[in-house]
Amino acid sequence: MLSGQPIIILRENVERTQGFEAQRSNIMAAKAIAAAVRTTLGPRGMDKMLVSSTGDVVITNDGATILHEMSVQHPAAKLAVEVAETQDDEVGDGTTTATVLLGSLMEEAEDLLAQDVHPTTIAQGYRMGMEKALEIVDELAIPVGADDRENLLKLAGTAMTGKSVEGIKDKVSAIVVDAVRQVGIKTEDGTYVVDEDDIKIKKQVGDSMDDVSLIRGVVIDKKRVFEQMPEKVTNAKVALLAQPLEITKTQVKSKIKITSSDQMKAFSEQERESLRKLAEQIVAAGANVVLCQKGIADAVQYYLAKHGVYALEDVKEEDMKFAARALGGNIVNKPEELTEEALGHAEMAEEVPDADLTIISGCENPRAVTILLRGTSQLLLDELERGVYDGTRVIQDAIEDGKFVTGGGSVETELKLRIRDYAATIGGRVQLAIEAFANAFEVIPRTLAENSGFDTIDKVVAMRKAHAEGARHAGLDVYTGEVVDMLDAGVVEPLRVKAQAIKSATETAVLLIRVDDMMITRSEKPGEVGAE
Numbered sequence: 001m002l003s004g005q006p007i008i009i010l011r012e013n014v015e016r017t018q019g020f021e022a023q024r025s026n027i028m029a030a031k032a033i034a035a036a037v038r039t040t041l042g043p044r045g046m047d048k049m050l051v052s053s054t055g056d057v058v059i060t061n062d063g064a065t066i067l068h069e070m071s072v073q074h075p076a077a078k079l080a081v082e083v084a085e086t087q088d089d090e091v092g093d094g095t096t097t098a099t100v101l102l103g104s105l106m107e108e109a110e111d112l113l114a115q116d117v118h119p120t121t122i123a124q125g126y127r128m129g130m131e132k133a134l135e136i137v138d139e140l141a142i143p144v145g146a147d148d149r150e151n152l153l154k155l156a157g158t159a160m161t162g163k164s165v166e167g168i169k170d171k172v173s174a175i176v177v178d179a180v181r182q183v184g185i186k187t188e189d190g191t192y193v194v195d196e197d198d199i200k201i202k203k204q205v206g207d208s209m210d211d212v213s214l215i216r217g218v219v220i221d222k223k224r225v226f227e228q229m230p231e232k233v234t235n236a237k238v239a240l241l242a243q244p245l246e247i248t249k250t251q252v253k254s255k256i257k258i259t260s261s262d263q264m265k266a267f268s269e270q271e272r273e274s275l276r277k278l279a280e281q282i283v284a285a286g287a288n289v290v291l292c293q294k295g296i297a298d299a300v301q302y303y304l305a306k307h308g309v310y311a312l313e314d315v316k317e318e319d320m321k322f323a324a325r326a327l328g329g330n331i332v333n334k335p336e337e338l339t340e341e342a343l344g345h346a347e348m349a350e351e352v353p354d355a356d357l358t359i360i361s362g363c364e365n366p367r368a369v370t371i372l373l374r375g376t377s378q379l380l381l382d383e384l385e386r387g388v389y390d391g392t393r394v395i396q397d398a399i400e401d402g403k404f405v406t407g408g409g410s411v412e413t414e415l416k417l418r419i420r421d422y423a424a425t426i427g428g429r430v431q432l433a434i435e436a437f438a439n440a441f442e443v444i445p446r447t448l449a450e451n452s453g454f455d456t457i458d459k460v461v462a463m464r465k466a467h468a469e470g471a472r473h474a475g476l477d478v479y480t481g482e483v484v485d486m487l488d489a490g491v492v493e494p495l496r497v498k499a500q501a502i503k504s505a506t507e508t509a510v511l512l513i514r515v516d517d518m519m520i521t522r523s524e525k526p527g528e529v530g531a532e
Contacts, residue, residue, distance in 0.1 A: 022515060022516055023113060023119070023513070023515065023516060024110070025074075025076065026075075026076035026106075026512045026513075026515055027076075027106045027107070027109065027110045027512070029074040029075075029076035029077040029080065030076055030077070030079075030080045030102055030103055030106040030508075030509075030512060031103045031106055031107055032077065033067065033072070033077050033080035033081065033099060033102075033103065034080070034099050034100050034102060034103020034104070034106075035103065036048075036066065036067070036070065037063045037066055037067065037084075037095075037096050037099050037100065038096075038100050038103070038447055039451060040061040040062075040063060040066065040096055040451075041096045041097065041100060041444070041447045041448060041451055042162060042447070042448045042451050042452065042478055043161040043162035043166075043452075043478050043479075044162065044451050044452040044453070044478050044479075045061050045096075045162055045451045046061065046451070047059050047060060047061045048060060048061065048066050050066065050069040050070075052069070057379065058379075058382070059379060059383065060382075060383055060386060061096075061162060061163065062095070062096075062163070062383075062386045062390070063084050063095035063096030063097075063098075063099055064084045064085060064087070064088035064095040065386060067080075067081045067084045067085070067095070067099065068081070068084075068085065076512055076515075079508055079511065079512065080099060080102055080103075080508065082508070083098050083099055083102050083504045083505060083508050084096075084098060084099050086500075086504050087500055087501060087504050090496075090500050090504075091393060091394075091397050091494070091496050091497045091500045092196075092389065092390055092392070092393020092394060092396070092397070092497075093159050093390045093393055093394050093397075093493070093494075093497050094493070094497040094498065094500065094501045097444060097498075097501045098500070098501040098504045098505050099505075100443055100444065100447060101440060101441070101443065101444065101501060101502070101505040102504075102505040102508055102509055103443070104440040104441075104442075104443035105126065105437065105440045105505055105506065105509040106509055106512065106513075107440075108436035108437070108439055108440045109122050109126075109436065109509065109513050111436065112432060112433060112436055115432070117429050117432055117433065118429075119513045119514050119516070120514070121428075121429050121430055121432075121433055122433045122436070122513050123433075123510045123513055123514055124430055124433065125429075125430045125431075125432070125433020125434045125436070125437060126433060126434075126437050126506055126509060126510050126513075127506070127510060128426070128430065128433075128434055129419055129422075129423075129433070129434045129437030129438065129506070130437070130502060130503065130506040130507075132418075132419055132422050132434075133415050133419060133437075133441075133502050133506075134499055134502060134503070136414065136415055136418050136419070137405060137411060137415070137495065137498055137499055137502070138403075138495065138499075140405050140406075140411060140414060140472060140473075141403035141404065141405050141495045142403065142404055142405070142406075142487070142492075143402055143403060144398055144399075144402060144403065144404050145402060146181055146184055146186075146192050146399045149177060151398075151404065151492065152177045152181075152395055152398060152399075153170075153173050153174065153177055154490040154491075154492050155394050155395060155398050155404060155492050155493065155494060156172075156173035156176045156177055156391045156394060156395055157169050157170070157173045157490065158394075158407055158490070158491055158492055158493055159387075159390045159391045159393075159394040159493070160172060160173065160387045160388075160390065160391050163383065163386070163387035163390070164209075164380060164383040164384055164387060165209070165383075165384050165387035165388065165391075166387075167209075168209060168210055168212065171210070171212065172212055172387070172388060172391065173391065175212060175213070175214045175371060176371070176388060176391040176392050176395055177395055178214055179199050179214055179369050179371055179392060180194055180199065180392055180395040180396055180399060181395075181399070182216070182366065182369050183195065183198040183199060183366075183367060183368060183369060184396075184399055191400065191402065192399045192400055193400065194396040194399060194400060196392065196393065196396060197322075197368075198325065198367060198368040198369070199368070199369055199370075199371065199392050200218075200219070200322060200368070200369075200370045200371070201370075201371050201373060201385050201388055201389060201392075202219040202221075202357075202370055202371070202372050202373065203373045203374075203375070203378075203381040203382075203384075203385060204352070204355060204357060204372065204373070204374050204381075205374075205375065205376070205377065205378055205381060206354075206355070206374060206376075207374040207375075207376075208374065208375070208376070209373070209374060209375045209376075209380065209381075209384055211374040212371070212372065212373050212374060212384075212388075213371075213372050214369060214370075214371055214372075215359060215361045215369065215370040215371070215372055216326075216361060216362060216363045216366050216369055217326050217327065217346050217359070217360045217361040217362060217363045217366060217369070217370065218319065218322055218323045218326045218327065218359075218360050218368070218370055219357060219358070219359050219360075219370045219372055220291070220312060220315060220319050220323070220357070220358045220360070221319075221356055221357060222312040222313075222314070222315060222356060222357075222358055223312075223351055223356050223357075223358065224310055224311060224312065224351055224358070225296055225301055225311050225312060225313045226301040226302070226304070226305050226311070228302075228305040229301075229304065229305045229308075229309065229310050229311060230308055230310055231350060231351050232310075232348065232349070232350040232351070233288050233289055233308070233309075233310045233348065233349045233350070234347065234348050235288075235347065236288060236289045236310075236344075236345065236346040236347070236348060236349040236360060237286050237287050237288050237289065237343045237344070237345060238287065238289040238290070238291060238323070238327050238329055238343060238344035238345070238346065238349070238360065239282055239285065239287035239289070239290045239291070239329075239332075239335070239338055239342075239343060240291050240320055240323060240324055240327075240329050240330065240331040240332065240342075240344060241290065241291070241292045241293065241294075241331070241332060241333070241334070241335065242293045242294070242320070242331050242332065242333050243293075243294060243333045243334055244292070244294030244295045244296070244297075245275075245278050245279075245290075245292055245294075245295070245296040245297060245300045245313075245335070246275075246294075246295055246296070246297040246300070247274060247275065247297065272299055275297050275299040275300050275303070276299070276303050278300055278335050279300050279303035279304050279307070279309075279335075280303070281335035281336050281338065282304065282309065282335045282338065283304075283307045283309065285335070285338035285339065285340065285342075285343065286340055286343060287309065287338065287343055288307075288308060288309050288310065289309065289310045289311070289346075289349045289360065290304065290309060290310070290311040290312070291311075291312050291315045291319075291320060291323055292311065292312065292313045292314075292315060293314070293315055293316075293317060293320050293331075294313070294314065295313050295314060296311060296313040310349050310351075310358075312358060322368050323344065323360070324344065325366070325367040325368035326344075326360075326363055326366045326367065326368040326369065326370070327344025327345060327346055327360065327363055327366070328344055328345060328363065328364075328365075328366070328367070329342060329343050329344025329345075330342040344363075345363065345364065346360045346361060346362050346363045347361060347362025347363075348360070348361055348362050349361075359372070371388055371392075373385060373388065394493065394494055394497065397494035397495075397496040397497060398494040398496075400496075401494060401495055401496050403494070403495040403496075404492045404493060404494050404495055405492065405493060405494075405495050405498050406473040406475060406485075406486035406487050406491060406492055406493075407475060407486055407491040407492060407493050408445075408448065408475025408476050408477065408478070408484075408486045408489070408491045409444050409445030409448050409463060409475050409476050410463075410467075410472070410473050410474055410475035410486045411498055412441040412442065412443075412444040412445055413441075413442070413445055413460075413463045413464060413467050413474070413475070414467050414472050415438065415441045416438045416439065416441045416442050416464075417438075417464065417467055417468065419434065419435075419437060419438035419441075420435055420438045420439075422434065422438075423435045423438060437506075442460060445459065445460055445463055445475070445476055446459075446460050448476050448478055449476055449478075449481075451478075452476070452478040452479075452481070454476075454481045459476055459481065459483070462483045463475070463476060463483050466483050471485065473485050473486050473487045474486070475489075475491060477489060
């Protein structure tokens, strides 16, 4: 028989939390993360200023960016951050919605745990609620096609509302829609596939952000390699070369013995002739623009300039592959492999004055395009880029799925009412969990009203009333405070964004609710935390 002496099985630097305290700790962490981004939700949400240890400043209301820049230590908080990252990776938008919804689900779970509802029962109810929610959202969805430009513009506009790009929202929306439609590939079954890598966003400090433009081609961070080359070439025929335009060095060390000036002269002449031949092969193929992944010898630069050829050297491999897709050309190793079919084509190639940029534009039916952003500061450009990225991903989601839903809290209000009705058909304590799941959705319209300066109770009650009367698309106009039809107001978002937010938030909530024991290893070094 043991003498009652405690048996230590964990090291001294392991901190253990069990039972309700572990659950409460996780709930508090998830709620704290949600609170950090909650005030940014909606077109009238606020921005956050994030300052790194090196003094770098980021000002944004993008949920994914805010959470990515935050240094969180609590394991549950890290999982909450991963919700936003997953949402951003999968669909490109809705990160704040997913995070705020997670916080609300955890808050509802806290009340259920206080009523002695078992975590497994809560998890079961949440899963059943999620399945019902996805079913309802799909039923509420409205079809949209790649040719439905009007609704696609509304989708892009909604994604960029409330961001720094809002002042030029109409122009940027048109650019984003045109870009995604250009690179979308129609499959045999009539659906579309869009590769996000086929749309590149480039930034240039200077000018106004009104000067944003869609380049049907490629923008490369390089100037022409030799000043005597033309600054601008029309009817560009582009050679894409992977190997250097230089005299290749042998792998074996060797020496050449020169005993006279004539031999030296002949050797130099032979070298020049070899380089001249490289340039002549390029010109003979019909190219007047050269993109070389490696270096270009001075002599080759000179010969190319004499023939009016515009050339860039040391172009990144990524840019070379992108240029091949945009220009319709093929990357070859050596000039001797160049053919007319291997050349890319564009209306123009030109160097941007006072900037290390070359723009090759006017490609016919390109498989890749570039959105060129301009702005007065790098800080503004970074936030502008985030807004444009959200817009492109939203249009990609809508075109690929062919469905969208209304915004303004309309979907969440409808979900609350209908899932509560569904809960009434389920017996036992699971019903309580499903009702709690339904109640969690009301955090979205409530937060929209709060962030817009309106009375939350009045607006939420007005939305409930409208939905109870059958107005399934009724949502909050955050500018007037009226409850209006969001479809008529043009406040819409892709079905994929809404569905992914529900799935990400619910699955993470279920994961955290089922944890009743945490063992956290405290590192010997201050400020570091590990997990056993």
